[in-house]
Amino acid sequence: MVLKKPEGDAISLKLPNLPDYLGVARLTVSGVANRLGFSFDDIEDIKLAVGEACSNAVKHAYREDNKKGVILIDCFVYPDRLEIVVSDEGKGLESVPAADQLGPLYAGREIDEVDEGGLGLYLIHTLMDEVEIRTGSGVSVAMTKYVRRDGVAGYDRTISEEEV
Structure with a gap:
């Protein structure tokens, strides 16, 4: 029996939920994206989005559980994209905000009244082409970035001899 090779390769990384390892996450996805x-x-956009997703996990996922x-x-x-899923097994979100509900500032509040943080999901949605957030026992942030060569994603046109 011949096994069919999957369309893409899978690379997995398991890190302690500590801020000290956020750089490892960013370096790993940087290397994969570069390849x-x-x-x-x-x-840089991919690194920032993954860093934000990991920072959210460090800050929120296991805070109340008092466990590592x-x-x-x-x-x-x-061939045409990189899909990255950052997940944790901690406290899930009560509700997942829709992309159009995210924003860098809260309406009607002065800049000095805005809480620190809160930009993570907004940045992830802004920097990546597709984002899906799943919650339950933990949170998973699935992000997709398409490869754009010469400014066009997935465009391959061959010129016929008649056009030359």
């Missing part, structure tokens, strides 16, 4: 041919700016948890990072590499 895929992302631009420097796209790699883990952050799981799964990267799925396809």
